[in-house]
Structure formats: C-alpha cells, structure tokens
Amino acid sequence: MMNISRAFTFLALFFTVAIAVAQQNTIQNIYTRKHISLNGRWNYIIDPYEMGYYDYRHEPFDQTKSGKGGFYDDRKQVDKSELIEYNFDLSPTMKIPGDWNSQAEKLEFYEGTVWFRQKFNVSPAQDKKYILYFGAVNYEAHVYLNGKKLGTHKGGFTPFQFDVTGKLKAGENFVVVKADNTRKQDEIPTVNTDWWNYGGITRDVLLAELPQTYIADYKIQLAKGSSNRIEGFVKLEGEQKNQDITINIPEAGIKMTVKTDAEGKAVVNIPVKKLSLWSPENPKLYQVEIASATDKISDKIGFRTIETKGQDILLNGKSVFLRGISLHDENPLIPGRLRSEGDMRMMLNWAKELSCNYVRLAHYPHSEEMVKLADEMGLLVWAEVPVYWTISWENAETYKNAEKQLTDLIERDKNRSSVIIWSIGNETPLSEPRFKFMSNLADKARSLDNTRLVAAALEVHRKDFNVIVDDPLGEKLDLVSFNQYGGWYWDLPKNLSKYKFQIKYNKPVVITEVGGDALGGFHADEDTRWSEEFQESLYKHQIPFMNTMSGLRGMTPWILTDFRSPRRQHPYYQDFWNRKGLITETGKKKKAFFVLKDFYDKTAQKYK
Structure with a gap:
C-alpha cells in the first residue's frame, strides 16, 4: 500500500508531467502580434552539478510537495541568518538571444546546465490572453514564471510557448530558464555531431498579448x-x-x-x-x-509551385537547376550563433554573390527570420531536422522527439514560399530499424504538407570505381539527394574521372554535400592538402565528375563559410574549425569560391 509520503511524491510528479505537456502548438507569425521583447541582459548561474534543480538526494525540487528549493525561486535573504547558496542579482549577465559558449571564456567548451533569469514589468489586462514564447533554447529547457513551473521543452532549434494568462502579476515579474545542452544518445541530435554545441537561449523571447479568441x-x-x-x-x-x-x-x-x-x-x-x-x-x-x-x-x-517530373525539378512548371550552398547557423566573423538580421543577411548575400538561387539550411531548423529573409531575397530553401548520423533508431521516445521537431518546423514555415524541401535527416547508416524510423518521418512530412518535396541527405557506397546510390529510403523520397566526398575522404581530385555513378532511382539528383578543407591564406601546389590550391583543384575535378550524371539538377557544396567544430583538432590547419568553407572566418573568399561561381554563372545562363 502506498504511504502518504510516497503518495505526495507521486502526485507532485504527476502534476509536473501534466504541466510539462500542457504547452500549445506555437502561434503562427507571432512577431506580428502585440508583444514585448524579453531580450537583453539576463543574469546567469553556471550549475554543472545541477544544485539548483536537485536536492542532495538527487530529487528534483520542483517535484517535491512544496515545489520550492530550486534556483527558480529566485529567493532573497529576509533574515541575516538565512542560508541561500545562490544569488541572481550578484551573478554576471549575458546577452539574450545568444549562446553561452561565445560570451564567456570559461564556457567555451562547457556542456551542462546554466540558469537564466530576466525581470520584466507588465500590466496584464483581464480580457487578454498572454503567451510566453521562446524561439529556441538548446537543448532541454525548464521554464518557470514567478517561481512556478510552466513546463519543459526538448529540441535546440524549434520554437515553443506557454500560456501564462492569469499567471502574471501587475508590476514586476521574473522568468527563470534552466537550459541544459548535454549531449545524449537517445536525443535529437545524438551525441555525435560535427558542429559546435552552442548552449543557451539562442533565439528571441517574447511575451505576446492576444484577444481571448x-x-x-x-x-x-x-x-x-x-x-x-x-x-x-x-x-x-x-x-x-x-x-x-x-x-x-x-x-x-x-x-x-x-x-x-x-x-x-x-x-x-x-x-x-x-x-x-x-x-x-x-x-x-x-x-x-x-x-x-x-x-x-x-x-x-x-x-509558387514545386514538383518533380522524371529527372526534372519544376518550379512554377519550369525546369530549374538548384545552384546551392550549405550554411550553418553561425557567424564566422563573430563567435556564436547568428544573432541579428544583419548577420543573416550577410550570409545570404554571400550566397547570392556565389550566384546561388538555393541554400541548404543544415543540419537543423534555422531561425524563422532567416527563412523570411530567403523569401524576401529570392533564395530557395532546403529545411532540415537534426536526425544526424547514429540516432537511437529503436527507441520510441527518440522517434517521438524527431517527429515533434519535424512537425514544429513544418508548422512554423509552411507559409514560406522559399521552402521547397523538407529534409528528414543527414547521413544515416543503412539498417532495417533506421529504414522504418526514416520512412515514418517521410510519411509524417507528407501528411503535414503535400505541396513540397521530401528528401534526406543519403550516403553513398563505393565498390571498385563505382559510386553507388542504392538506399531503400530512396523509394520514399522525391529526390536522389546524397553526400559524396570524392577527392577528400576518398582518393584524390585528379583521379575522380576514373569513377562512375550508379544510381538506382530515376529521380532528380541533388548533391547535398561535396568539398574539402583549405586553410585560408595557405598556398601551395594542388597536391598539398589543406592548401587553397588543393581545394580549388577538388572543385575543378568534381564539377565535371558530377556532371556525368544525366539527372543532376542541383547541389549544395559543403559549405559557405568555415565553422567551429570540436571534432576538428589539428592544431595548425583546423584549431577546432571545419575548414571546408569557401569563405574564411575573416570573410575572405578562397580560390574555390570562384570556381563554383563560374560554374553557377554558366548554369544560370543554360536554365534561363
């Protein structure tokens, strides 16, 4: 028989879970609604042992009977003998939106929990609804308003919100966020990635006022x-x-x-x-x-309309070649995530200088503002969720997480004309559980939106001098889209002409990744790895090699700019940077940039 203490613990846990799942689907186009911005300087506390969340028995404070004791209470000392082991008012501040890795030197490689607090004043009206909206928090967020838990959210790149009607006070209020960017095997993405795991409240925080209906x-x-x-x-x-x-x-x-x-x-x-x-x-x-x-x-x-017919991609009924480039949500010039319209416009302008009509926003949902800029500037978009590499294919909760992130992406951007492709993942290895997982995601995407193409960045396999694309998932997709790194991870650029593509599907081919590294400013002959000349040679040999495919209808080489990655550890050539960018971390164009631009200029004339 359950004793009283355990009963209270169970009820508290049930109540917390109920709160956690009570959040609504995010409101469409929230920026046009009446709102106040909670962006600015937020106080933060680094908490690697999660002392602000668990007691010394490792029980969550917010699941106890009182629900008190955590940092989310923002307690003040009333009596001079009172013991309180944290203080937001005396803690440093950080710019929000923004990641913590680029704003404090001791947090550059930090993965774990950081608490954030913001105070704000409001005079809530009785006849209005109020929504607390977050553009993104990486990765797991616990959100509290005036010491009471609103709920949780998983996923580092999709928006979420809470109805705070009746929870606001006239005058000063405070919101506390526990942000945890710890990588975990069963999450989306999983532990193994090739980009910087920027933690924190990385996109806008808004309090929106709405009518009752x-x-x-x-x-x-x-x-x-x-x-x-x-x-x-x-x-x-x-x-x-x-x-x-x-x-x-x-x-x-x-x-x-x-x-x-x-x-x-x-x-x-x-x-x-x-x-x-x-x-x-x-x-x-x-x-x-x-x-x-x-x-x-x-x-x-x-x-606009988008469809495929045979090996053609038809935009508004006319065959189009997707002259693309891949982008990360990162500013190479200023450490950290893209923070403003200026940052985003700079990246998209560089793509247009390359003569692109298309960008792959990899490997996760980029901000809503980025996609709206693509609408305005005339750039087609491949939008992706971070189902990346070695996901826990047989874990039901992992699939639910992936489906929720895909759903959130599609619901947010379904009115954006620039988005023509929903991508359900990148470089996922062949297996039956993976096929089932990814097939279900493809079906989900189509059930939510039948007006766009569904794709994924597949892997290739080699046998002798054949580059083989034979993935059963290809039957579920609209494009033969795959990554291939000939000349960099296998063989040398000058030998690529010996290879032939074997592609199973009679569909348009879009090469989602191709390229190699070059340290900007390092010059040598074309056989010297890491030199701009090696990268230039790779592009010079890759372009005719890819053009041997009759169905080639687009590409997004990897990548527009150099970007940070803990996987890239060579102390001279990399120094925690992936150097496959066509533009350096100082904004200088490498020699390969002009090779690709020349090809795109000629292709644009061909498809006029």
Whole structure:
C-alpha cells in the first residue's frame, strides 16, 4: 500500500508531467502580434552539478510537495541568518538571444546546465490572453514564471510557448530558464555531431498579448500542382470558435469569407485568375490579411509551385537547376550563433554573390527570420531536422522527439514560399530499424504538407570505381539527394574521372554535400592538402565528375563559410574549425569560391 509520503511524491510528479505537456502548438507569425521583447541582459548561474534543480538526494525540487528549493525561486535573504547558496542579482549577465559558449571564456567548451533569469514589468489586462514564447533554447529547457513551473521543452532549434494568462502579476515579474545542452544518445541530435554545441537561449523571447479568441494558425498556399487555386485553413483558439473569417489579398483582387466550425477551423479554397508567381528571379510577396470578429493578422506570402517530373525539378512548371550552398547557423566573423538580421543577411548575400538561387539550411531548423529573409531575397530553401548520423533508431521516445521537431518546423514555415524541401535527416547508416524510423518521418512530412518535396541527405557506397546510390529510403523520397566526398575522404581530385555513378532511382539528383578543407591564406601546389590550391583543384575535378550524371539538377557544396567544430583538432590547419568553407572566418573568399561561381554563372545562363 502506498504511504502518504510516497503518495505526495507521486502526485507532485504527476502534476509536473501534466504541466510539462500542457504547452500549445506555437502561434503562427507571432512577431506580428502585440508583444514585448524579453531580450537583453539576463543574469546567469553556471550549475554543472545541477544544485539548483536537485536536492542532495538527487530529487528534483520542483517535484517535491512544496515545489520550492530550486534556483527558480529566485529567493532573497529576509533574515541575516538565512542560508541561500545562490544569488541572481550578484551573478554576471549575458546577452539574450545568444549562446553561452561565445560570451564567456570559461564556457567555451562547457556542456551542462546554466540558469537564466530576466525581470520584466507588465500590466496584464483581464480580457487578454498572454503567451510566453521562446524561439529556441538548446537543448532541454525548464521554464518557470514567478517561481512556478510552466513546463519543459526538448529540441535546440524549434520554437515553443506557454500560456501564462492569469499567471502574471501587475508590476514586476521574473522568468527563470534552466537550459541544459548535454549531449545524449537517445536525443535529437545524438551525441555525435560535427558542429559546435552552442548552449543557451539562442533565439528571441517574447511575451505576446492576444484577444481571448485569436487566430492561432493558418496556411495560405497554392494547392498541390495548381497555379490558380489557393488552399489552406485558418484556426481559432478561445471560447468564440464559431466566427466568420475574412481573407483579403488586395493586390491580387481576392477577398472572401469562410466560417469556422465547432473546433475553430475553417477550410480555405480560393480560385484565382492570375498571380505573379514567386521565384528567385521574381521574389514576389503579397500582403495577406486575415480577420475575425475578435482578431486580425497580416503576413507577406509568396505563391509558387514545386514538383518533380522524371529527372526534372519544376518550379512554377519550369525546369530549374538548384545552384546551392550549405550554411550553418553561425557567424564566422563573430563567435556564436547568428544573432541579428544583419548577420543573416550577410550570409545570404554571400550566397547570392556565389550566384546561388538555393541554400541548404543544415543540419537543423534555422531561425524563422532567416527563412523570411530567403523569401524576401529570392533564395530557395532546403529545411532540415537534426536526425544526424547514429540516432537511437529503436527507441520510441527518440522517434517521438524527431517527429515533434519535424512537425514544429513544418508548422512554423509552411507559409514560406522559399521552402521547397523538407529534409528528414543527414547521413544515416543503412539498417532495417533506421529504414522504418526514416520512412515514418517521410510519411509524417507528407501528411503535414503535400505541396513540397521530401528528401534526406543519403550516403553513398563505393565498390571498385563505382559510386553507388542504392538506399531503400530512396523509394520514399522525391529526390536522389546524397553526400559524396570524392577527392577528400576518398582518393584524390585528379583521379575522380576514373569513377562512375550508379544510381538506382530515376529521380532528380541533388548533391547535398561535396568539398574539402583549405586553410585560408595557405598556398601551395594542388597536391598539398589543406592548401587553397588543393581545394580549388577538388572543385575543378568534381564539377565535371558530377556532371556525368544525366539527372543532376542541383547541389549544395559543403559549405559557405568555415565553422567551429570540436571534432576538428589539428592544431595548425583546423584549431577546432571545419575548414571546408569557401569563405574564411575573416570573410575572405578562397580560390574555390570562384570556381563554383563560374560554374553557377554558366548554369544560370543554360536554365534561363
């Protein structure tokens, strides 16, 4: 029989779990809603032993009967004899959004828990809803408001939110976040990656004010395969779910009204006579206004179609070659994650200087602002989730995590015309459990959005002088998309002409990674590894080698800029940098940049 003490512990644990799963799907386009930003200087406490979360018996404070005792209480000494072993007010501060690795020298290689606290003032109205929104926290976040737990979130690159209506005080409030970037085998990504594990609150924190019944979600896009019909939905949250919804696209001469059902959802089906279709050459965005009796919102949305036919990729019905490059969410010039529109615009402008019409945002969801800039600047996007290398394929919770991150990505970016490909993973090794895991992700992506392509960066295998692409997952994908590092990890650039591709599938081929390292400014002959000349030679030999494939319809060489990685340890040539970038960490273009640009310039003329 359960004793009273254990019963209280069980109830506390149940209540905590209930809170943790109570968070809603994130609101669509939250930046256009009335909000205050909680960005700025946050106090932080480094906590490698998690003293602020566990008692000395390693029991979580927030699962005890009182729920008190952790750093999230932000306790102040009332009596001079009172023992408190932390103090946010006396702790250092850090810029948020921002990672901790680049802001404090002693945290450069740190993986573990850091606590963050921010104070803010608010006067909550009785007739409004309030949402506390986080753009991203890496990796596991526990969030508390005024000492009470709101819930948890796993995933370092997707947004999440909590309804804090009725939990705010008039005047000063405080939010505390426990951020833990510890790598774990059963998480997404797993322990083994090739990028810096930046920890912290890396994207915006907002407190949004909404009407009691509000427009929570919408999708307004061209129907699959159609250039004259818009499909989608509008979803209300709140008590007044039965309402008329007006959708207005003034420049296109569209205005119509639909009615929501008992669940607050209205299906949208709009015939259109003529739209100026979005493309890299014509990144046309229409002002779309959605209004109900209680709420209204606007968005800038482009309309385009994307499909495959045989070995062609068709953008708005016309064959296109994806002249791409891969990017990490990292500024090579200033340590850390991309922090601002200026950082992001710089990276995308470099891609356009390379004559790109396409970018692969690897290996995880980049920020919402990055994708909106791609809309504006006319760059097609490959968007990816961090199902990377050696995932725990047979762990059910790992799959749920991966599916949730994929769902969050698709829900966030489904109205962005630039996004043409949902990628479900990168370089995952062949096995039956992996095939089942990845197949389910592909099916999930299609169930959420049937208007875009589904792909993954596959591996190749070699036998004699054959480069073989024969992955059963290829049957589930729209593209033959794979990474191949001929001339760097196998053989030398000058020998690539001896090899032939053997590709099982009659689908468009997109090379998702190709390249080699070069230390910017190190010059030698083309046979000297790490030199700019070696990298230049690799590209000169790779381009004709890849062009031997009749179905080649795009590529995203690895990578636009050098980036930091703990895996890259050569003390002179690497020094914890992956040097495959075409641009150095000081912003200088390497010789290979101009080889690829010349190929892209010629290809652009061919596909005019």
